[in-house]
Amino acid sequence: MIPFNKPFLTGKETVYIQQAVASGKISGDGMFTKKCHQFFEERFGFKKCLLTTSCTDALEMAAILINIQPGDEVIMPSYTFVSTANAFVLRGAKIVFADSEKDTPNMDVTKLESLITPRTKAIVPVHYAGVGCDMDSLMKLAEKYNLFVVEDAAQAIDSWYKGKPLGGIGHLAAFSFHETKNVIAGEGGMLAINDPRFVERAEIIREKGTNRSAFFRGEVDKYGWVDVGSSFLPSEVIAAFLFAQLEHLTDIQDQRKLLWKKYDDAFRAAGIAASHLPFLPEGCYNNAHMYYLVLDSLDQRTAFIDHCKSADIHPVFHYLSLHKSPFYHEKHDGRELVNADFFTDRLVRLPFYYTLSPSDQDFVIARILQFFKKS
Structure with missing residues (x-):
């Protein structure tokens, strides 16, 4: 796994x-x-x-x-x-x-x-x-x-x-x-x-x-x-x-940046649209905390997660818009927050940790590229 x-x-x-x-x-x-x-x-x-x-x-x-x-x-x-x-x-x-x-x-x-x-x-x-x-x-x-x-x-x-x-x-x-x-x-x-x-x-x-x-x-x-x-x-x-x-912060960061770059280089080389990949604004630095993808729809993200899990790879989605949460939606002022909802439905985080081996990361990348090729 x-x-x-x-x-x-x-x-x-x-x-x-x-x-x-x-x-x-x-x-x-x-x-x-x-x-x-x-x-x-x-x-x-x-x-x-x-x-x-x-x-x-x-x-x-x-x-x-x-x-x-x-x-x-x-x-x-x-x-x-x-x-x-x-x-x-x-x-x-x-x-x-x-x-x-x-x-x-x-x-x-x-x-x-x-x-x-x-x-x-x-x-x-x-x-x-x-x-x-x-x-x-x-x-x-x-x-x-x-x-x-x-x-x-x-x-x-x-x-x-x-x-x-x-x-x-x-x-x-x-x-x-x-x-x-x-x-x-x-x-x-x-x-x-x-x-x-x-x-x-x-x-x-x-x-x-x-x-x-x-x-x-x-x-x-x-x-x-x-x-x-x-x-x-x-x-x-x-x-x-x-x-x-x-004490090992520099080493940890160096390794995480290598993992992040390997994902990013592979997906860009394969021609995956930039809209699916993380965007780094000018002046911002990437500390390699996570690597995420943005899918086209909630249904596509669900299919993506299922596709990965069938190979024992376990990506996860992330936050649910708080303005629509059971606790706060009635307190919200009613404004539509379309981009927050966009990421709620489409963002998925990939396996990402210091000890992710080259072979395991290669396997994850291959499985993801297979999904996009089918899509």
């Missing part, structure tokens, strides 16, 4: 986990958490990084930090994972869904200004497949209307936009280390803080609303309950696992 994903282990994960356990400090913010924070702050220039138990938690922290209140409006793409919306819904926000671009699943920034009202508080761009949204235009829009920008960079580790790291452009950003991501911790996430005014409060929110982190640094003589918050920090076991991955 060739699955959609296989978690990759560097070999150091259990070694570092044993070291974390032996240190006697496994509850979080120990040696490996500090190493992970330092890695991201030094490599990508993020002002402050805080590991979390998930990307969802990082988004929830962001919603608290920008003080989302009931009735505030938050603009985000409909074509995204439910966590993007839930983080703000939990604070009482009204979600205003934006359509995708015609050529990419990223939201169409050119259509955002018409969605802004006096109640708009934030814009949440999602960098689908690690490909950056039009952040120059988005940040100009946010500055014009005094809005916060929270990047959902769940898929965008080690990806760039016009020389800037994704996750380092907005006021705040959330990353994921779920087992399907480029670097993993099983579950895990991180909040990147680029606006210095949020640093102190972020530590408090992450530590159940207490100034416990300041206490451990000797900045206060006791700690207490000073704000809202929750237990957002992961254990040292998770941080130790993640650090083993981060």
Whole structure:
């Protein structure tokens, strides 16, 4: 069987986990958490990084930090994972869904200004497949209307936009280390803080609303309950696992880029229409998070998946438009979001993981080309 994903282990994960356990400090913010924070702050220039138990938690922290209140409006793409919306819904926000671009699943920034009202508080761009949204235009829009920008960079580790790291452009950003991501911790996430005014409060929110982190640094003589918050920090076991991955980030990325290029070169050489293949806008960098195809219809995608599964290859589709979800469709304002629905019905992700062998990838490619030849 060739699955959609296989978690990759560097070999150091259990070694570092044993070291974390032996240190006697496994509850979080120990040696490996500090190493992970330092890695991201030094490599990508993020002002402050805080590991979390998930990307969802990082988004929830962001919603608290920008003080989302009931009735505030938050603009985000409909074509995204439910966590993007839930983080703000939990604070009482009204979600205003934006359509995708015609050529990419990223939201169409050119259509955002018409969605802004006096109640708009934030814009949440999602960098689908690690490909950056039009952040120059988005940040100009946010500055014009005094809005916060929270990047959902769940898929965008080690990806760039016009020389800037994704996750380092907005006021705040959330990353994921779920087992399907480029670097993993099983579950895990991180909040990147680029606006210095949020640093102190972020530590408090992450530590159940207490100034416990300041206490451990000797900045206060006791700690207490000073704000809202929750237990957002992961254990040292998770941080130790993640650090083993981060040490191999360059190697992991190099291998994933080779796999991505092999798919892309093969399909383009075979004459598959560009409309079926991923599109990379000018100024955007490909971090090889996934390789996807866009089929002509829902029926064709279903037939494609069945064709692959009959050979024990397991591609998967992705998001369902949130504006049509059972939970939110009655709250949506009724606008048609045709491009979000287009990708909902047609996008399919191919098997893609570090240990995908050349022979297995050749087999996947041959099976896919066979399908297109029949079609």
